[in-house]
Amino acid sequence: MKCSLAMVSLLAILPGCFTTRTTVNQQLSTEAAAQIATGTTAAEVVELLGAPTDIVQLGHRSAYLYEFQQTKTMGFLAVVVGLMNSDTRSDRIWVFLGPGGTEVTHVGSSFDADKVQTGMPWSDLND
């Protein structure tokens, strides 16, 4: 009885730590992104990268957004104190198509999802 009571007391006051990783959408291929250039057709873009996350109409033109987002959260929970820190970054590819939406005119890409960091709230996670 005494032993189990001590165990319960210990478990009640022990601090807890956790880390989580959350992703949105599938990871983007840098190799596939590198194959997209001015003149690539919309069909080839979809063949290389799949269905876009979003399609935006820009006048007579359109743009496809491909996005992969990653979040890492770290937490520390003690008796009365909770500390949490989360970091979110993403890989993005914007493909701008010309009038009619058939051929690529511009491409912009950023690959930062793998740079997410974990740390305590006082940690400086900036690059």
Add this chain to the structure above:
Amino acid sequence: MVGSKRLALLALSLLFTSCVSVVWEREHWHRPPRVDPVSALQEGDDLASCLEVLGAPLKAWQVTEGYALSWAWYDAHELSCKLQIPLSQNGSTSFKYTSIGRETEGLLLLFDAEDKLILFKEGFLQDLMGEEKGRPSALLPSRKGEA
């Protein structure tokens, strides 16, 4: 007797944990561009060079005859302290203080229909979006006579 003291101590510690709590949260969401946009960009630059300098934007949308691109980021802090005091078997009173610091900073670029940069602004996104929304829309040539 010893057992009852331990039980009382356990009850007291559990009571204490439910009385006071302090939570400190921080959230990083994206990062500012590595390049200082003010020195790297100038009006008249084309879309390709802007994408080369800043990478892919977070958002793109149509604005009158042209379009806008935006980048955004924040580093938010939240500190909350809660004190809860049980007054009776069925009631309690609590005091909670929360300090939140979160201002989304951003960069807004406006391009004309020929993909030339016509305006760029950096600052707090709320202000930038307010400015952008406040811009009067251009009248279509066919509608100018009606106005």
